[in-house]
Amino acid sequence: ALGASAATEMPPLPEVTGDKVEAEGNFNIKFSIGTTKSGAQYRGLEYFEKIVEQRSGGDIQVELFPGAQLGDDLQATSALQAGTLEMTMPSTSPLVNMFPKFAVFDLPFLFPKPEMADAVLDGEIGQQMLEDASSKGLVAIGWGENGYRQLTNSQRPVDSPDDLEGLKIRTMQNELHMDIWRTLGANPTPMSFAELFTALEQGVVDGQENPWITIKSSKFNEVQDYATETNHVYTPFITLVSKRFWDRLPEEYQQLLRDAATKMGNYQRDVSRTLNDQIKQDLKDSGMQITELTDEQIKVFQNKLEPVYKNWRDEIGGELIDQIRTKV
Numbered sequence: 570a571l572g573a574s575a576a577t578e579m580p581p582l583p584e585v586t587g588d589k590v591e592a593e594g595n596f597n598i599k600f601s602i603g604t605t606k607s608g609a610q611y612r613g614l615e616y617f618e619k620i621v622e623q624r625s626g627g628d629i630q631v632e633l634f635p636g637a638q639l640g641d642d643l644q645a646t647s648a649l650q651a652g653t654l655e656m657t658m659p660s661t662s663p664l665v666n667m668f669p670k671f672a673v674f675d676l677p678f679l680f681p682k683p684e685m686a687d688a689v690l691d692g693e694i695g696q697q698m699l700e701d702a703s704s705k706g707l708v709a710i711g712w713g714e715n716g717y718r719q720l721t722n723s724q725r726p727v728d729s730p731d732d733l734e735g736l737k738i739r740t741m742q743n744e745l746h747m748d749i750w751r752t753l754g755a756n757p758t759p760m761s762f763a764e765l766f767t768a769l770e771q772g773v774v775d776g777q778e779n780p781w782i783t784i785k786s787s788k789f790n791e792v793q794d795y796a797t798e799t800n801h802v803y804t805p806f807i808t809l810v811s812k813r814f815w816d817r818l819p820e821e822y823q824q825l826l827r828d829a830a831t832k833m834g835n836y837q838r839d840v841s842r843t844l845n846d847q848i849k850q851d852l853k854d855s856g857m858q859i860t861e862l863t864d865e866q867i868k869v870f871q872n873k874l875e876p877v878y879k880n881w882r883d884e885i886g887g888e889l890i891d892q893i894r895t896k897v
């Protein structure tokens with residue numbers, strides 16, 4: 570058994586700036602996320618809560634529900650549509666059936682550096698995607714960072730696709746992710762994040778992939794001995810509000826939520842990037858065997874994944890992929 574890893578020390582929450590927003594009414598926001606209380610996403614939510622509560626003079630109260638306790642990313646998004654939950658912040662990947670263009674973020678190795686993802690999300694493409702996702706009972710008000718995904722497994726060190734042969738890897742409920750792992754020779758199994766720890770513990774699946782911070786905050790290192798720093802996909806978070814709730818808010822409060830979502834997204838990116846290396850080290854210290862791939866080893870994965878680009882180009886739109894590549 571592996572040792573426990575140290576608690577992650579979070580950077581302090583920034584001070585809230587900006588005047589009090591004057592508007593009529595009292596509102597409660599239940600805000601649900603899949604990751605746990607010790608992750609960077611939750612830290613971002615705490616900042617959002619602080620901004621919204623202070624600047625509304627307490628007239629908007631925000632209650633945070635981490636760890637998929639109100640449902641996983643897909644279930645929480647459906648609850649927003651039904652009007653039974655006010656806010657959530659899923660990864661874009663499980664929402665691809667609703668918003669097909671989001672699949673672009675699932676293409677392997679499309680964003681070699683985080684600043685390139687920022688340029689896309691904060692630029693015209695990202696703004697257009699937020700507008701497009703403001704439909705189907707949802708209002709999309711900002712981006713956040715889930716981050717670069719890394720592979721973990723219980724069976725063996727993985728430093729080439731050959732090592733993946735036959736490994737059962739849990740993926741998000743997303744066909745492009747399944748295509749990636751199938752193409753690499755593994756056996757992909759889509760599964761809700763809420764069921765993942767138990768599935769890893771009981772050996773229903775051998776491995777999974779998520780950013781270091783989620784691997785640690787979900788304690789996957791306690792049931793996975795091996796990890797590989799693949800950085801194979803950069804996953805954004807998207808901040809969503811229930812349209813039914815949104816329409817009840819005065820315009821001033823709508824603007825407050827938009828401002829707070831932007832600040833939360835920027836802060837959360839900072840937290841996630843500041844903690845990334847330290848968390849990788851904590852995982853090593855806890856006994857996890859982490860393989861860091863050389864550029865040549867990464868190239869082997871990239872070459873093997875070329876068919877995935879061909880399979881998905883038409884579906885996602887070649888123009889969008891090319892547009893993103895010019896930023897990269």
Ligand code: PAF
Nearest residue numbers: 603659660741762779783
């Ligand atoms: O692996 C997933 O399902 C997602 O990365 C997570 C952790 C739920 C965050 O959206």
